[in-house]
Amino acid sequence: MLFTTVLATLVATVAAAKDKRTFAVLRHYGKGPLTTCRADPIVSPGSPSSHVHTIMGASNFGLNATGESLRQSSCTTAKVKGDLSAYWFPTLYFQDPETGLLEQVKMFYMNVYYFFDATNDDIKAFPTGLQIVSGNAQLRTAPSKSGDAQLDPSKGPVQPAQITCPRSNYNAPSWPEGSDGSMAGIGSNNDGAGIGFPFQDCDGYASPMRVDVHFPSCYNPQAGLTNYRNNMQFPSDAGNGKLDCPEGWIHVPHMFFETYWDTHALLPRFQNLLGKASPFVFSNGDTTGFSAHGDFIAGWDEEELQHIIDTCDAGHAGIHSCPGLKNGVNDDSGSCNIKCPVDEVIDGKLEKLPGNNPLAGWGKGGGDVAAPQPNPNPVPVPVPVPSSASPSAAPSSSSGSSSSSSSAEVKPSSSSAILPPATTLIPVPSPTQAPAIKDVSTSAQVSSSAVTIVQDGKTTTVYETVTVWQTKTVYEGGGSPAPTELAQDQSGKAAADIAGFKYVGCYKDSHNRALSGEVLPNLGAVSNTNCVEYCASKGFSVAGTEYGGECYCGNSLSPLEKIDESKCAMACKGDGDQTCGGDWALTLYAEGGELPGASGAARRHVHAGHNHYLHHVRQPSRRYRR
Numbered sequence: 001m002l003f004t005t006v007l008a009t010l011v012a013t014v015a016a017a018k019d020k021r022t023f024a025v026l027r028h029y030g031k032g033p034l035t036t037c038r039a040d041p042i043v044s045p046g047s048p049s050s051h052v053h054t055i056m057g058a059s060n061f062g063l064n065a066t067g068e069s070l071r072q073s074s075c076t077t078a079k080v081k082g083d084l085s086a087y088w089f090p091t092l093y094f095q096d097p098e099t100g101l102l103e104q105v106k107m108f109y110m111n112v113y114y115f116f117d118a119t120n121d122d123i124k125a126f127p128t129g130l131q132i133v134s135g136n137a138q139l140r141t142a143p144s145k146s147g148d149a150q151l152d153p154s155k156g157p158v159q160p161a162q163i164t165c166p167r168s169n170y171n172a173p174s175w176p177e178g179s180d181g182s183m184a185g186i187g188s189n190n191d192g193a194g195i196g197f198p199f200q201d202c203d204g205y206a207s208p209m210r211v212d213v214h215f216p217s218c219y220n221p222q223a224g225l226t227n228y229r230n231n232m233q234f235p236s237d238a239g240n241g242k243l244d245c246p247e248g249w250i251h252v253p254h255m256f257f258e259t260y261w262d263t264h265a266l267l268p269r270f271q272n273l274l275g276k277a278s279p280f281v282f283s284n285g286d287t288t289g290f291s292a293h294g295d296f297i298a299g300w301d302e303e304e305l306q307h308i309i310d311t312c313d314a315g316h317a318g319i320h321s322c323p324g325l326k327n328g329v330n331d332d333s334g335s336c337n338i339k340c341p342v343d344e345v346i347d348g349k350l351e352k353l354p355g356n357n358p359l360a361g362w363g364k365g366g367g368d369v370a371a372p373q374p375n376p377n378p379v380p381v382p383v384p385v386p387s388s389a390s391p392s393a394a395p396s397s398s399s400g401s402s403s404s405s406s407s408a409e410v411k412p413s414s415s416s417a418i419l420p421p422a423t424t425l426i427p428v429p430s431p432t433q434a435p436a437i438k439d440v441s442t443s444a445q446v447s448s449s450a451v452t453i454v455q456d457g458k459t460t461t462v463y464e465t466v467t468v469w470q471t472k473t474v475y476e477g478g479g480s481p482a483p484t485e486l487a488q489d490q491s492g493k494a495a496a497d498i499a500g501f502k503y504v505g506c507y508k509d510s511h512n513r514a515l516s517g518e519v520l521p522n523l524g525a526v527s528n529t530n531c532v533e534y535c536a537s538k539g540f541s542v543a544g545t546e547y548g549g550e551c552y553c554g555n556s557l558s559p560l561e562k563i564d565e566s567k568c569a570m571a572c573k574g575d576g577d578q579t580c581g582g583d584w585a586l587t588l589y590a591e592g593g594e595l596p597g598a599s600g601a602a603r604r605h606v607h608a609g610h611n612h613y614l615h616h617v618r619q620p621s622r623r624y625r626r
Contacts, residue, residue: 019118020241022313024322026112028056028077030335033107036091036347037340038354041065042131042228042295048342051137051355052091052283054107054259058084058299059338067129067225070299075336079320082327084299085126087112089211090137090282090291091346092261093353097270097279101349105280108208108260114253114319116309117217118242119235121251125305126298127219130252131228134215135161135293137284138368140361142181147188147195151214152243154236160214161292164193166204172275174198183362185278185289197278197289201267209263209280213294217254218245230512253309257294277362285353287361301327498532501543502593506568508561509552509584515544517554526551527574532589541591545580549573552586556596 033054039062040049046063055061058073065086073084092105116123136143143159144150150159163185165174175187175194185196192204193212202209216232223231235243235251245251263280270279281287304327312322320329330336340346346354353359495503513519517540523530526549535543535553544552548570567585572578581587588595 021115021117022315023113023115024308024312024314024319025316026083026114027079027318027320028110029079029330029332030077031337032335033110034059034061034077034336035338035340036104038342038344038346039063039340040088040295041086042133042226042297048355050284051353051357052346053088053295054091055086055088056110057086057088059336060084061086061088061338062341065297067127067297067299070297071128073299075334076330077336079318079330079332080304080325080327081330082301082304082325083319084301086297086299087257087294088296089213089257089259089294090284090286092211092263093281093283093350094263094266094269095279095281095287095359097273099349101351102281102353103349104347105266106262108262110260111258113256113258114308115217115256117235117254119251120238120242120244121235123251123253123309125302125309126252126300127225127250128298128300128302129225130219130231130296130298131226132215132232132255132296132298133228133293134232135213135291137286137291137293139290140286140288140368142186142195142288142290144195145180145186147175147186147193148190149188149212149214151234152237153234158216158234159195160216160234162188162193162195162212163197163289163292164210164212165198165200165202166192166207166210167200168203172200174200174202176275181290195290197280197287199273199275199278201264201270201274203264203267207260208265209261211257211259211261211289211292213257213292215255215257215294215296217252219250219252220246220248221250222248253305255296281353281359281361283353283355283357285357285359287359287364290361498529498589499536501532501536501589501591504588504590504593504595506563506565506581507544507557507586507588508559508563509544509546509581509586510559512558513552514557514559514586515542515552515554516558517542517552519552521551521553523551523574525549525572525574526580527572528578528580528587528589530574531580536591542588542595543590544586544588545572546586547583548580550581557588560595 033056035055036052037055038048038050038052039055040053041062041064043049044063048063056077058070058076058078060069060073062069070084070086076084078085087110092107093102094105095102144157146159147162148159149162150156152158167174170191173187174192175185175196175198177187179186181196184199185194187194198209214234216234218233218235220231220233225231233246233249235245238244266279273279278287278289280289282289282291284291304325307324307326308319308322311324312319314321344354507514509515518535518538521534523534526545528543528545531545531551531553532543534551538553540553541555542553542557544554546552549572563585567582568579568587570580570582572580579587590596
């Protein structure tokens, strides 16, 4: 009789969870974050990431972390032992208004809200290894004219990130009234929240400036666990206060990152800026705050998380207070910290951000930036082996005690998130007749830097080299040649036909992938030749190479946007005599030279102004190991 009563109560609890939102907060414990590190195993697996992240979660986090490797961790910062996931987000820096030097802002603490939304779907635990990214690290311009969060894709563009600024009073607004985002952040309907860094001090009790990021909760199993650009979306309004996922998708918990930064402690140093500007900058160089984002790899005990979803509505008491946790709870007297595998100075008084990320945003020039691309030649780093040593004894990398291994100042390497286009053209008007060439000169500048990677007691030094070629063509009378329609790629060589495919030009790619028939087939070192031959063998009519080492196949292109040939200037990894696209730029070949849906698209667009310096910056950089 007792069992029947308990079962009936459990069933009623599960049913009720679908009719109203329930939640429980995941809290962390210990001394500081797990680590602070230029690592991001989702976006930049196997190599240092473009910018510094503050990482929470399981101890097997590293350059190559996966859900399975995280499940083997010896400790976690999460109070719930069953959660061996990894959570990370950009580190916040303070730029001293007097000196211009940069230093880390202390992270106060972090919460992760686990919302179980009202829905007609069954909410399921995250599958181990699911990768989720939310927010846009490339934003330097306002994502909308509103400072309010917007999470329903059926109601317009999603805006998942905000900044909250609790204050003792709001007599002076935290964001300038009437701001359009061009020179300041935008306030919301809530006086204490908006988008972009606030221009006031966040002095709320135990609650300084807070960065908030909502995560999508609809997982598309057809996209796969690691296809973070396409595998998740937010649910849509299904009526009656419920949010549902598309048919065939899996409804998982809705996470909400709250990261608190001790900005109030720095008030004496930016008092004179109040109401005028913000001294804060994310580690990716964003001075606006629009690029707030977060990353997650699932490492939960799936059975335990499902139990929490089905039975627990602990709210602010925390997930660790949920009844029936089989793995137990971590003792607050302990700590879980690891050393960052990238040995470099990331704190102290810095002249530039780690990763050489230039500052961009209000008053500093520059719009949204190019997305970082995965390193096609990652440094192999073994998955950490769980240690029997006490977790609390592991050293933390969040201090600036490490010595820098960087050499002389270099141009941003391929790991930088905010790189200019691979080729910069300075055109001049073309005369009606092509003048004779007077002189041609070419020079090269080679810059390099070193990053030391430490793993399992072994030290590897990775040298990143960037070669900048400068070609200057001087014409009689200072003119430039007439336009030409020669079919040649950016290397200047005639583009040979491959397997019946002809070169059709340089085209724009996007996060949604312009060519999506087959993405990144495993071809080894990519060239135009092996990519086209592979796509042709699979029955596709269009093939494209990108970023020096990526191959894409398809039968149509979306968006269909031709861009300047200079954008497709990266040498192919599989054939240095060929060029394989660029940063979000595809070198395209089409069967018979006809690109579906493009009127005259097979005609080669050639930049007409040749009286210029042509900078061939080949990225990602060549890497050498010692």
